[in-house]
Amino acid sequence: MNSSSTAVLLETVNFAAEKHRNQRRKDLDATPYINHPIGVARILSHEGGITDIEVLQAALLHDTVEDTDTTFEELESVFGTTVARIVQEVTDDKSLPKEERKRLQVVHAPHRSHQAKLVKLADKLYNLRDLNRCTPTGWTAGRVQEYFVWASQVAKGLRGTNPALEEKMQHLFLERGLQF
Numbered sequence: 001m002n003s004s005s006t007a008v009l010l011e012t013v014n015f016a017a018e019k020h021r022n023q024r025r026k027d028l029d030a031t032p033y034i035n036h037p038i039g040v041a042r043i044l045s046h047e048g049g050i051t052d053i054e055v056l057q058a059a060l061l062h063d064t065v066e067d068t069d070t071t072f073e074e075l076e077s078v079f080g081t082t083v084a085r086i087v088q089e090v091t092d093d094k095s096l097p098k099e100e101r102k103r104l105q106v107v108h109a110p111h112r113s114h115q116a117k118l119v120k121l122a123d124k125l126y127n128l129r130d131l132n133r134c135t136p137t138g139w140t141a142g143r144v145q146e147y148f149v150w151a152s153q154v155a156k157g158l159r160g161t162n163p164a165l166e167e168k169m170q171h172l173f174l175e176r177g178l179q180f
């Protein structure tokens with residue numbers, strides 16, 4: 001990594017950390033939310049072998065618009081059109097009912113760009129591992145299994161994107177008796 005990409009990644013992770021500063025994960029420890037986007041970017045780099053800096057930046061920023069006051073215009077002006085576009089592709093429309101948002105993820109997944117599919121794949125892999133690590137507060141075992149079933153439907157539309165990540169995901173689905 002050259003010195004300018006190091007600086008770019010630090011700017012990006014700092015932006016995401018400030019945006020998510022008041023958010024916590026749903027686990028018992030109330031882990032800082034920023035652990036999730038950092039972990040998603042780390043899966044892409046460390047496990048997926050991804051070096052495309054705009055994909056790694058989009059991974060760090062992927063929940064900022066969905067879950068904080070960040071706008072796409074803001075992302076575009078700070079990080080450029082490609083990063084903003086990838087984040088936009090992986091952002092749910094929170095004005096829609098939850099069932100519809102979940103349905104649209106399944107429908108849209110196969111049509112996303114390669115860069116957006118990478119971020120989606122790593123996002124799901126992180127969240128599935130997190131569910132195996134501990135059950136979010138208020139979730140039943142049935143709700144956890146339902147999330148795995150739905151994630152497997154989304155992940156089917158992401159096949160052919162990154163063999164290493166897909167193989168790891170496949171193991172998680174097989175453990176739950178699901179096809180991928």
Ligand SMILES: Nc1nc2c(ncn2[C@@H]2O[C@H](COP(=O)(O)OP(=O)(O)O)[C@@H](OP(=O)(O)OP(=O)(O)O)[C@H]2O)c(=O)[nH]1
Pocket residue numbers: 024025026027036063066098123127128130131136147
């Ligand atoms: N497994 C897990 N997930 C947690 C935890 N804390 C927060 N989340 C977030 O919750 C979302 C999954 O929960 P759901 O009930 O299905 O979705 P919702 O938050 O949109 O209502 C994920 O959002 P997302 O990243 O936007 O992904 P997606 O599921 O919407 O694709 C995930 O990052 C936690 O402790 N464990």
Ligand SMILES: [Mn+2]
Pocket residue numbers: 036062063123
């Ligand atoms: Mn996420």
